[in-house]
Amino acid sequence: MPLEPALCNAIDIHVHGYPDVGLEWKMRTDDLTLVTLARDAGMRGVVLKSHFWPTMDRAMILNERLDDPQFTVWGSITLNPLIGGLQPTTVEAAAAHGAKVVFLPTWGSRNDHGHGGVVRQQVIDELLPSFGPYLDVAAIKVVSDDGVLNPAVVDILEVAKARELVVSTAHLSPSESLVVAEAAAGIGFTRLVFAHPFSPSISASPEVIDAIAATGAMVEITAVLTMMPRPPISVADVYDTICRLGADRVVLSSDVFFKWLPPHAQMLAMFIGQLRSLGSGEAEFTSMLVDNPARLLGIRTAK
Known part of the structure; x- marks a missing residue:
């Protein structure tokens, strides 16, 4: 009995492995267990993300360990201040090492720092007490005041x-994300993702979400936000957003970051089941979990 049929060939574009912030910040599983569970659930692959360091080398080792042509771990880089921030040369180097996803600043964005984002409040400040003063100076804003x-x-x-x-767009503000989306559309770039717009650090309005989707960007909705102790969004809100935007403009991901949450594949299975109970259909799940992520990553996925 499969964990969830809609996970067949699914790709999770937002997966935090271990370690991410540091060795003391434990996840529920190690990387190999994480990707093995996803593979065994019938998924096609995951994008491994870290708020701190590039994940390409870890992805390569995991792919070698799994040795499964039907499942791939893709690496990524997050352009926070520690690795130089907004450096096109860094992106070139990351691509040469196999990166497939570039996250703009997360905890290192001026927007996230100004909100005292979840990663800062619950993780970074406790482990790395110098980061608050550091970000007072180094936090990145991608759009000027004008x-x-x-x-x-x-x-x-x-x-x-x-x-x-x-x-x-990671943890940029909604207004910054819209400017980035318009710039991407202007140069014909079709692989932009508006990241978790319902996150407390972002809190995008429906109008901004719609405007960004209208540029051709994909809107990412993460399962984790519906499972927080004080969730900023309900599954019903997610369902309504999917109905408004259309499944062709949405990608679902897990973004599991706390050890008390289920493993990533299980989290997605729960999310799918809840959305199905509200009325989402199998064709919509195929779009949001299989086709849209595959198109973003530029890969073919078996049907």
Whole structure:
């Protein structure tokens, strides 16, 4: 009996492995267990993300360990201040090492720092007490006060377009994300993801979500936000958003970051079951979990 039929060939584009923030911040599973569970659930692959360090080498080792042509772990890089921030050359180097996804700043964004984001409040400040003062100086804002996009972001989008990489808006503000989405559309870049717009650090309005989707960007909705102790969004809200945008503009992911949550594949299975009970159909799940992630990553997925 499969864990969840809709997970067949699914791709999770937002998976935190262990370690991420540090060795003291435990996850429920190690990387190998994580990807094995996903593979055994019938999934096609996962994108391994870290808030701190590139994950390409870990992805390569995991792929060697699994030795399964039907399942792939893709690496990524997150452009936080520790690795140089908005550096197109860093993106080029990451692509040469096998990265498929580029996350714009997360905890290192001015927006996230200003909100005292979840990663900062619950993890970083406890483990790394110097980070608050560090980000007072180093936090990154990608759009100036008069609405001008940092030219380095356009260069990053150009690099990503040339090398067929996905770019996620990560923890940028809604207004910044809209400017990035408009710039991406302007250069014909079709692999932009508006990341978890319902996150407390982002809190995008329906109008901004719709405007970003209208540029051609994909809207990512993460299962984890419906499972927090004080969830910023309900599964019913997710369902309503899918109905409004259409499944062709949505990608579902897990974004599990706490050891008390179920493993990633199980989290997605629960999310699917809840959405199905509200009325989401199998064709919609195929779009949001299989077709849309595969198109973003530029791969073919068996039907």
